[in-house]
Amino acid sequence: MDVIERRRRFGSYLATLRRSTGKSQRQLAAHLCLLSGIQSLTRNEVSRWERGVRAPGPWLAILSRALSVPLPDLQQAAAYARGEESARPPGMLLTLAELLPTGGPLERSAGHAGRRIGHPDVRLLAGRVHALRLADDVLSGGDLIAPAFRELRRAVDLYRTASFSDETGRGLLVQLGELGQIAGWVASDAGRLDDAEYAYRLGIDAARQAGQHALVGNLAGSLAYQWSNNGRERDAADMAQAAVNEAGPDAPPAARALFLDRVAWTQTRVGEAQAAMRALGEAHDALSSEGGAQAPPWAYWVSRAELEVMDARVFTELHRPLRAVPLLTDVLGRYDTTHARELALYRSWLAVALADANEPERAAAEAQRIIALSGELASDRTAARTRVVLERLQPYAAVPEVRDVLNAHGHLLLH
Incomplete structure (x- = not known):
């Protein structure tokens, strides 16, 4: 990675830290002036730092106070931006092995006194895992978390205690990886974020042991997606890119497209519009590519x-609502109506885009559809997106259609 890219990433890191404090660039500049007693710093200078055009240099100590970040962390980040090879700032680790060290519950029990298993047992487990995936299309996390984690516990116990050949063991590890991904996804949808991360990490460990790089990428990308929506945006962007790197260029086209889509989303969440747009294009190119391995079941x-x-x-x-x-x-005009959760989630984005396009009446109509769809769903994600939509409608409270929605459903903002 060249110095220009390192400086750009350092600037993005500073921008993420600033946003986490709730300050605008202008407000941060004013705060730095207050802390330092120097009145010459302007918003334009902060913007130059965040774009990687200029380094903050002597301002690092004041920045650490203003952003509530330890000074050594910022100094390490600045050294990285200067091109020092040994320096790696927080949130910018380069590989999954560094981001998610191995080790965990997949240690085999001494003696392996359990029953002997073979390929038929692995095939049965694979069928149950895929059944959970299909169930996730039509059921919410709150409905599926108990059976998903029950399957995960049973599979871990089987791996730790059963006896099997090396080939069967690899097949079992693959299913553990896939089960970790769907269990993590279900738990995340149910709002059980710690349980989700546990499942993802367990799945990553299993997939690594099985040598399944694309599956590792899927699990890591899923975790990155969760982080991006729950306060760890910079870590998520690094994780999503590391997932693409881990899977490699020979990953099945559908899998690579999925991983690049997650890169696009995480880059969006850290305000890197150009990187996000580039990743979207690469995702479409990947899906359109001819040849390559067949899509895995999880894709x-x-x-x-x-x-x-x-x-x-x-x-x-x-x-950019016009797009x-x-x-x-x-x-949405051709989407499967049995997938109620996805319909509610996707309509929530449409509602926000319509509000951004100054179409509050249409946004209010979408809000009504979202609430009707999500009312019976045990999904933390749809509940959160409903609140986002209602909050976005509030500036239009004088519009009759919006007022009706807020009067009828404004209580949802209190949850």
């Missing part, structure tokens, strides 16, 4: 329509 749902949904979500997050609204309208 069965990756399609052109799903990539377009992520395109639209990125456009919405970047406040988001047509895409979402088209995809």
